[in-house]
Amino acid sequence: MPELPEVETIVRDLGARLTGLMVERAEVLLPKVVAAPAPEEFARLIAGRKILGLSRRGKYILIELSRGWVLILHLRMTGQLVYTTVLEPFPKHTHLVLHLDQGVLRFTDLRQFGRASLVPAREVRRVPGLRELGVEPLGAEFVKEDFIRKLARSRRMIKPLLLDQTFLTGLGNIYTDEALHRAGIHPERRAADLDTREAGTLYRAIREVLAEGVAFRGTSVQHYVDGSGQRGRFQEILRVYGKKGVPCPVCGVPIERIRCGGRGTHYCPECQPFER
């Protein structure tokens, strides 16, 4: 599933390839994936606009268009955003196609959870979902001391807190499990119960695991592909996610899988003890 490293990879890929191209025509194959405006209005508004650049906020992809509009995309679980200049039939589950003056950008999503919307540039920061997003964990605004203070104030379990996009934005199930393992913290521990040293270790683990995820061009467990349709490589170095029963690479004890905050959660009972 696309989390921060996957979305960052897509944005970098497509930013380099799409900037300067023009949207000639939008083809909406599954109307409900266009959240706003109405699909006909969407197609009418986007036609004839140039792509000025791409950026990312949390797991949202922002495509800045000429004359003051922005295309916002969220891939959710199984969405793919792929640019191709090769003439080929669209893959199954392709729901939205932007025909550019050179090549096509297609949005494909098996589960149909992903959404696209077109909004005026000045309203982007007010869009529900984007508006509430918390700190970017790879940005300068993610400050260790602030993070430690915020953890100390929360009675929630650490894993659901890390997944809360209004707290930190960009972590999903994979990188959260990996960060907690690297920090040696049990996912069900209360945030406020972590001591300063543990919180500091977790801060570094989050930055480290996300930066490595970007360096490896994302994790392709199932559906994720980059902006050119290629798989990432981070799945080759996962330590706990999807590794139930596999020996922990640090201590050799089998990885366990539990449910935490309603999510499948992987951890090492030896490296991440609940009791300290």
Added chain:
DNA sequence: AGCAACGCCTGATAGC
């Protein structure tokens, strides 16, 4: 207000 549970959706897999 803060937090938990649910619904959305299809394909893979487990169980009978």
Added chain:
DNA sequence: TGCTATCAGGCGTTGC
């Protein structure tokens, strides 16, 4: 073999 039930999970919504 073939059917049904369950699971995967990001996020908006609903409800406690």
